[in-house]
Amino acid sequence: MRIGRTLPPAAAPITIKDILSGIKGALKKDQAVERFRSQLKAYFQVRHCYLLSSGKAALTMILQALKKIHPEKDEVLIPAFTCYSVPSAIVRAGLKVGLCDIDPQTLDFDYEQLPSRLSDQRLLCVLLTHLFGLPADVGRVKKLLESQPMTIVEDAAQALGASHNGSKLGTMGDVGFFSLGRGKALSTIEGGIIITNDDRLAAVLDELVDRVPHYKWWETAVLFLYAVALLIFLHPLLFWIPKAMPFLKLGETVFDPDFKIRRMGGFQAGLAREWQTKIEKLQARRGASARYWEKKLPATVATPLSMFSGHPAVIRFPVQAGSAMQALELTNQGERMGLGISATYPAAIHEVAQVRRRFRLHDFPAASAAARQLVTLPVHGFVNYRDRKKIMKLLSLVR
Numbered sequence: 001m002r003i004g005r006t007l008p009p010a011a012a013p014i015t016i017k018d019i020l021s022g023i024k025g026a027l028k029k030d031q032a033v034e035r036f037r038s039q040l041k042a043y044f045q046v047r048h049c050y051l052l053s054s055g056k057a058a059l060t061m062i063l064q065a066l067k068k069i070h071p072e073k074d075e076v077l078i079p080a081f082t083c084y085s086v087p088s089a090i091v092r093a094g095l096k097v098g099l100c101d102i103d104p105q106t107l108d109f110d111y112e113q114l115p116s117r118l119s120d121q122r123l124l125c126v127l128l129t130h131l132f133g134l135p136a137d138v139g140r141v142k143k144l145l146e147s148q149p150m151t152i153v154e155d156a157a158q159a160l161g162a163s164h165n166g167s168k169l170g171t172m173g174d175v176g177f178f179s180l181g182r183g184k185a186l187s188t189i190e191g192g193i194i195i196t197n198d199d200r201l202a203a204v205l206d207e208l209v210d211r212v213p214h215y216k217w218w219e220t221a222v223l224f225l226y227a228v229a230l231l232i233f234l235h236p237l238l239f240w241i242p243k244a245m246p247f248l249k250l251g252e253t254v255f256d257p258d259f260k261i262r263r264m265g266g267f268q269a270g271l272a273r274e275w276q277t278k279i280e281k282l283q284a285r286r287g288a289s290a291r292y293w294e295k296k297l298p299a300t301v302a303t304p305l306s307m308f309s310g311h312p313a314v315i316r317f318p319v320q321a322g323s324a325m326q327a328l329e330l331t332n333q334g335e336r337m338g339l340g341i342s343a344t345y346p347a348a349i350h351e352v353a354q355v356r357r358r359f360r361l362h363d364f365p366a367a368s369a370a371a372r373q374l375v376t377l378p379v380h381g382f383v384n385y386r387d388r389k390k391i392m393k394l395l396s397l398v399r
């Protein structure tokens with residue numbers, strides 16, 4: 001266990017001012033939630049927006065709505081390397097997980113494999129993921145689906161406020177969702193956003209979301225305590241304390257379809273006040289670090305970012321170690337030195353025991369390799385010059 005300066009892998013800090021506006025929001029709940037919703041609609045230029053308790057709650061509602069519209073279809077196609085919340089939400093919605101391998105260069109779908117996977121008649125929808133904020137190629141999937149219409153869901157959980165070639169991520173498919181959880185582009189402790197211009201889908205979502213319970217007062221109290229804890233402990237000088245508490249399971253990602261689904265409360269909507277300015281500031285700082293990594297990365301270390309033009313807004317900077325051993329070495333050394341270098345998902349989706357047991361899935365080698373070899377460097381505003389130098393030194397030692 002490390003005692004002393006420790007960087008989190010990702011961070012969107014919460015201020016005292018945020019917490020105060022959170023309290024105001026909790027007192028004037030309807031007004032705060034409505035304000036946030038109308039700001040989001042204007043920002044994304046969409047007709048429909050729903051606010052929920054998490055990204056996985058948002059995805060569950062989307063899938064339940066699609067299932068009502070297309071009751072004869074029951075499978076959701078997702079990349080085999082993604083957050084475990086995604087298969088959790090699919091199972092929660094009573095649907096089946098379908099997988100396609102990824103392209104290790106972009107972390108998007110493997111487009112050699114995708115066409116054959118899309119031909120499955122049972123597919124309800126295909127879900128693209130802007131992992132870490134790297135834009136997935138929605139246009140390419142749209143083209144593939146020209147002769148065979150199917151709903152495109154955009155998992156922009158990690159990409160709130162990011163855009164690519166002039167389009168905001170989350171707005172290019174039929175429906176998109178975002179997460180406001182810890183470690184995302186912007187955090188309200190927990191929260192989820194759905195946006196869509198599809199009126200038919202929205203009519204069903206209206207009905208479904210209307211039946212979702214509100215937070216109980218004590219659940220809001222827990223969120224408040226969490227916000228105060230984050231305000232204090234996210235700072236590098238104190239972050240080692242929560243990190244040393246194994247019961248907090250910081251940074252752990254688990255498959256668990258049994259999560260709570262609520263409508264976003266006034267406290268969270270209040271916390272999100274000034275979100276546009278805040279995201280811009282966060283992005284500027286993340287962008288500066290990301291450009292540093294892009295420029296200084298030793299030739300022995302590859303990054304998916306090199307495949308994209310125009311510096312995509314990432315919340316963590318993904319790098320591909322040459323082997324699983326190297327990745328382990330990087331994360332272990334980084335951990336020892338408190339540098340916020342982090343592994344991503346411990347295994348590909350088909351390797352998660354509970355998923356494998358439920359569905360018959362084959363192997364997806366690129367996804368498996370990514371789980372073993374991909375690590376992320378921190379880009380948030382707490383990363384200082386000396387951290388960068390130390391991380392560079394570690395990277396140069398690995399080969």
Ligand SMILES: *Cc1c(COP(=O)(O)O)cnc(C)c1O
Pocket residue numbers: 053054055056057082083085086129131155157158178179180181190191192
């Ligand atoms: C975090 C995340 C989710 C789920 O969001 P929660 O708010 O944590 O439920 C879904 N997809 C991806 C890619 C994520 O990173």
